[in-house]
Every structure is written in C-alpha cells, then in structure tokens.
Amino acid sequence: MNAIRTPEDRIAGLPGFDYRPAYRTWRGLRLAHIDVGAKDAPVALLLHGEPTWSYLYRSMIPPLLAAGYRVVAPDHAGFGRSDKPTDEGWYSVQGHVEALADLISNENLNRITLFVQDWGGPIGLRQVTLAPKRFERLAIMNTWLHHEGFEYGPAIRKWRADALDEKRLGGDMPTGRIVLGTRGRPPADPDAIRRAYDAPFTGVASKAGARRFPFMIPFGEPQLGQAVEQERDYHALLKSDIPKHFIWGDADPIFPVDWGRTWAQRSRNATFDAIAGAGHFLQDDAGEEIADVFLRRACA
Numbered sequence: 460m461n462a463i464r465t466p467e468d469r470i471a472g473l474p475g476f477d478y479r480p481a482y483r484t485w486r487g488l489r490l491a492h493i494d495v496g497a498k499d500a501p502v503a504l505l506l507h508g509e510p511t512w513s514y515l516y517r518s519m520i521p522p523l524l525a526a527g528y529r530v531v532a533p534d535h536a537g538f539g540r541s542d543k544p545t546d547e548g549w550y551s552v553q554g555h556v557e558a559l560a561d562l563i564s565n566e567n568l569n570r571i572t573l574f575v576q577d578w579g580g581p582i583g584l585r586q587v588t589l590a591p592k593r594f595e596r597l598a599i600m601n602t603w604l605h606h607e608g609f610e611y612g613p614a615i616r617k618w619r620a621d622a623l624d625e626k627r628l629g630g631d632m633p634t635g636r637i638v639l640g641t642r643g644r645p646p647a648d649p650d651a652i653r654r655a656y657d658a659p660f661t662g663v664a665s666k667a668g669a670r671r672f673p674f675m676i677p678f679g680e681p682q683l684g685q686a687v688e689q690e691r692d693y694h695a696l697l698k699s700d701i702p703k704h705f706i707w708g709d710a711d712p713i714f715p716v717d718w719g720r721t722w723a724q725r726s727r728n729a730t731f732d733a734i735a736g737a738g739h740f741l742q743d744d745a746g747e748e749i750a751d752v753f754l755r756r757a758c759a
Contacts, residue, residue: 460549462488462542463665469658470540474651476517478532480540485561491540492562495520496529501570501595503528506559508577508602509672510634511740512539514655516574518746526754528572533562535582537668538659545664550671552685555582560589569593572757576600576742578672581689587701588692597696597703598753599722601714601739604693605677605686614712615676622673629670631663643710643738644745652743696726703729704756706749708737730756 470476480491493513503523505516513532520530534541535555544550559582562568571594575583580602587594603609621627628637635653639646646652660666677684696703703726707719716733723731732752737744 460487460544461546462544463661464489464542465540465659465661465665467540469661473514473655473658476514476655478513478520480534483562483565485536485558488536488542488544490533490536490542490558490562492531492533493520494529494531494566496524497527498529500527500529501572502568503530503574504563504568504571504583505530505532505574506576506579506583507532507535507538508579510538510632510637510666510669511577511656511743512659514539515576515740515742516746519574519742519750522747522750522754526750531562531566531568533559534659535559535578535668537671540659543660543665543668545667547667547671547674550668550675551683552581552675556585559583559586563590563593570595572596572598574598574600574753576602577739578602580604581685581692584692584696585688587699588695591699591701594701596757597701598749599703599705599719600749601708601711601719601741603714603718604696605681605684605689606693607690610718611676611678612712612715615714616678618713619673619676619679622670629673632666632669633657634660634666634669638740638743641711641713641739642744643708643736643741646743698727700728702757704753705729705731706741706752707731707733708739708741708744709733710736711739711741713739732756 635657
C-alpha cells in the first residue's frame with residue numbers, strides 16, 4: 460500500500476500544541492496518538508472527525524489533565540501525524556472502527572470517558588457497544604448515528620455534494636479553510652487556525668482520507684457508511700445506563716442544536732448543554748468552556 464508520512468517539521472511549533480506523539484503499527488501503517496497523564500488514571504479518550512486531527516482538542520487537554528485524567532487523543536489513519544494511504548478505496552468506516560479498537564486493546568484502556576464529535580461519533584460509539592465494560596461516561600458533541608427517521612438537512616447534503624465535486628472541494632480539499640469556515644466564533648488569528656489544519660497534509664494525494672469520509676455518509680452509501688450498524692448502536696445506547704453528556708455548539712448547521720437536544724431527551728441517563736455561538740467544530744471555538752461544562756456535570 461502507498462502511504463504518505465507527514466514530516467515532523469510541518470507539525471512542530473504549532474501554538475498551544477507541544478504534545479509529543481506515541482506511535483504504533485497497525486496493518487503496516489504508523490498511527491499516532493497523544494498519551495499524557497498518569498497511566499493508572501481514568502482515561503479521557505478524545506476522538507476527532509473530518510478533516511481535523513487531535514490538534515482540535517488542544518485547549519481541552521490541560522483542564523482534563525488538571526482534573527486527573529490520562530488523556531489519549533488518536534489521529535485516525537489519513538489524518539494528523541498518522542500515515543495517509545493514498546488510495547481512497549482503502550478507507551472505510553469499519554477500518555477506522557478496527558483501528559480504534561486496536562488502540563484501546565493495545566493500550567488496555569479502561570475507565571474510559573469517551574469524547575466524540577463529527578465522524579468520531581460513529582467510530583467511537585461503536586466501541587461502547589463492542590466493549591461496554593471499558594467505558595464509564597460519554598461526552599457526545601455535534602455528531603450523529605444513522606437511524607430510521609434521522610433527518611439529513613440541506614447543509615450536510617450540500618457538504619457531501621461539494622466534497623465529491625473535484626471542481627469545488629473534492630480535489631485538493633482545503634482542510635484549513637473548511638475548519639475556519641465552520642467556526643461560530645471568530646478566531647483571534649484566522650491564519651494560524653488555517654495553517655494548523657493544513658499542516659498534516661502535503662498535497663492532493665495525502666488528502667484521500669479527508670475526501671473519503673463525505674462519500675461514506677450513510678444516506679449516500681448505506682452499506683459503506685454502515686447504516687445498519689449505526690442504527691443498532693443508536694438504539695443500544697438510548698437504553699444504556701452509562702452517563703451521557705450531550706454538549707452542542709448551537710451554531711452548527713450540519714448537526715443542529717435541536718437534533719442534539721432531541722437525542723439527549725430520548726436517551727437514558729443523559730444531560731444536555733448548548734454552547735452559545737459555537738459551530739460544528741466546537742472544540743476549536745470553545746474547548747475550555749466544553750471541558751468546564753463536562754467537569755461540572757461529571758462531578759455533580
């Protein structure tokens with residue numbers, strides 16, 4: 460398999476992100492994750508979506524460490540400091556699920572509080588149904604699980620169409636500009652945000668994983684997007700007694716705040732908080748605020 464490895468100097472020096480990666484080999488790829496904090500502490504497992512990477516959680520890591528968590532934040536294959544297969548057909552939801560399961564097993568992670576957003580939701584919440592005893596708590600942010608009756612609104616349908624169109628976003632996908640354009644709160648230094656989300660990618664070929672995720676959205680590709688498995692996970696988690704903290708950026712057109720509130724209301728043992736003015740990548744808009752909301756809920 461052909462895969463691109465991001466040069467370390469593209470990542471070095473990003474403001475607020477001086478965490479050294481740990482690496483493991485999975486199916487011939489070198490995959491990266493951050494692992495900081497005491498090894499015997501409860502785990503905060505932070506999952507990014509598309510087209511971001513573990514940098515997304517940079518302002519949430521310090522307060523979670525201060526609260527006594529061991530923080531583990533992986534970069535999915537094709538993202539961040541992980542190797543990037545160049546064949547778009549290599550990528551699948553199931554592959555990402557299996558890579559994450561390997562990390563959890565390889566590091567023997569237990570007492571996990573799982574933080575998920577965007578594609579981190581389908582990938583991460585599957586782990587809870589596969590190995591429920593490893594998990595203590597869920598923080599669910601601006602994501603979804605496919606199920607009958609879920610409404611894919613105009614914004615997500617336009618995103619998929621644009622991302623599949625080589626003349627719009629689907630060629631040299633402008634990852635940094637995409638993240639910047641979905642913020643709800645204006646950043647102090649927009650160019651720094653754009654550069655940080657462009658940094659892991661070295662050109663068109665390295666962005667195969669970023670192009671593949673929109674293709675796999677279940678309304679367009681139900682089998683590849685694992686529509687059946689997501690629906691199973693959705694209903695299982697509704698009935699689960701594991702504490703669930705839904706924390707939603709209320710300025711997200713992709714997964715609107717009303718959906719997050721509805722999901723929380725349907726779920727057993729759940730709380731809901733809206734983060735005013737935060738967009739789809741709410742961790743980038745309001746990471747410290749999210750950590751504060753979560754810690755108050757978890758300690759209540």
